[in-house]
Amino acid sequence: MNNITGLRFYVNEDLNLVVDDHREKTVKHKVISLHSFCKLVKNSVEVTDVQTGILPEGCVSYRESRDGNKFVVLELGSERMDLKYEKTVYPDFPVPRLLYGFFLSKENKIQRVHVAVADIGTLRENTKLYKYPFSNVAGFSLCIGQNSMPKVKSLRQLGSIPHYIFSMPDNNDRYSPDRTRLGLEYRTLLETLKDKTWEYYYTDVLIPNGKTLADFIQG
Numbered sequence: 504m505n506n507i508t509g510l511r512f513y514v515n516e517d518l519n520l521v522v523d524d525h526r527e528k529t530v531k532h533k534v535i536s537l538h539s540f541c542k543l544v545k546n547s548v549e550v551t552d553v554q555t556g557i558l559p560e561g562c563v564s565y566r567e568s569r570d571g572n573k574f575v576v577l578e579l580g581s582e583r584m585d586l587k588y589e590k591t592v593y594p595d596f597p598v599p600r601l602l603y604g605f606f607l608s609k610e611n612k613i614q615r616v617h618v619a620v621a622d623i624g625t626l627r628e629n630t631k632l633y634k635y636p637f638s639n640v641a642g643f644s645l646c647i648g649q650n651s652m653p654k655v656k657s658l659r660q661l662g663s664i665p666h667y668i669f670s671m672p673d674n675n676d677r678y679s680p681d682r683t684r685l686g687l688e689y690r691t692l693l694e695t696l697k698d699k700t701w702e703y704y705y706t707d708v709l710i711p712n713g714k715t716l717a718d719f720i721q722g
Contacts, residue, residue, distance in 0.1 A: 559662035563602065563626060564720045571609030574722045575658060578602055578626070579665050582701045588673040588690070593697050599636070599704040603665050604643070604719060613652035613664070617643035619719045623705060628717040633709040638678035638689060643719060646677060683708045 511523040520540045524531035535543075553567050561578040579601040586596040604617035618640050620633040639646050650671050655661060680686045685708060687695060696703070 556657050557659045559659050561662065562658075563716075565658075566720075566722070573607040573611075573658075574604060575607065575661055576602060576604045576720055577661060578621075584666070584669045586669060586673060586693070587671075588693055591693075593693060596693075596697055597699050597701045597703070599633070599701055599709060601665070602716075602719060603661075603668075604722060605661055605664065606722070607655075607658075611655050611658070613655065616645040616647075616652070616664075616668070617719065617722070618645050619643055619714075619716075620704075620709060621716060626716060628715065628720070630716040632712055632714045632716065632719060634682045634712045636683045636692070636704065636708055638673055639676050641677045647671065648676070682710065684710055 509525060511525065513521050514537070515521050515534070518537060520535045520537055522533045522535065524533070555565060555567075558565065559575070559577050561580045562575065563578055564574075564576040566574045579598070582597060583595040584598050586593040600621045600623060602619040602621050604619070605613055606615040606617075608614055618635055620635055622631040622633070624630070639648075645668070647668070652664070653667065655664070675689050678689045680688060680692075683692065685692060685695065696708070
């Protein structure tokens with residue numbers, strides 16, 4: 504005696520979906536093509552719009568997960584920044600092409616920051632990346648020590664965060680001389696670079712890290 508109750512699903516030899524309904528005294532038998540079944544499932548899935556608001560200038564990539572967490576990549580867009588190392592201030596210090604990746608919570612709290620150095624030219628998924636020549640970055644991950652990141656009310660405000668990061672006092676954390684072709688200690692590196700142009704990084708300083716922009720965007 505068949506004691507199955509409820510619905511039974513299986514695929515028959517013709518690759519169609521078979522549904523046996525055992526919920527009543529008489530078993531109801533229905534055959535559905537897999538194409539029709541997939542179409543039914545697709546039509547039943549609720550799709551919600553994602554409203555980003557105004558994105559920051561230089562936004563390269565945006566990703567939002569189902570739980571509302573976000574990953575936003577933007578290009579710094581500046582060739583010089585004010586840099587402070589210990590008690591020394593380096594105004595208008597040259598920098599290479601920097602990309603910042605911000606991991607944000609649903610409430611737009613910055614949880615983590617990634618930093619990358621990109622090759623010159625049009626940004627593409629296969630754009631080559633280089634080792635970060637300065638301190639406080641391991642791989643892509645930025646370490647801000649005891650400092651805290653401000654909460655942003657809108658994604659547009661992310662454009663000011665790289666300047667906020669550069670305003671933090673710098674030190675030797677996570678720095679290694681083998682990050683650059685110059686092989687210098689950090690203080691000597693900064694003194695060497697302060698009067699150069701951003702192009703100098705690409706001719707004499709940077710070392711490829713084997714990653715591409717696609718790797719960075721994937722977070």
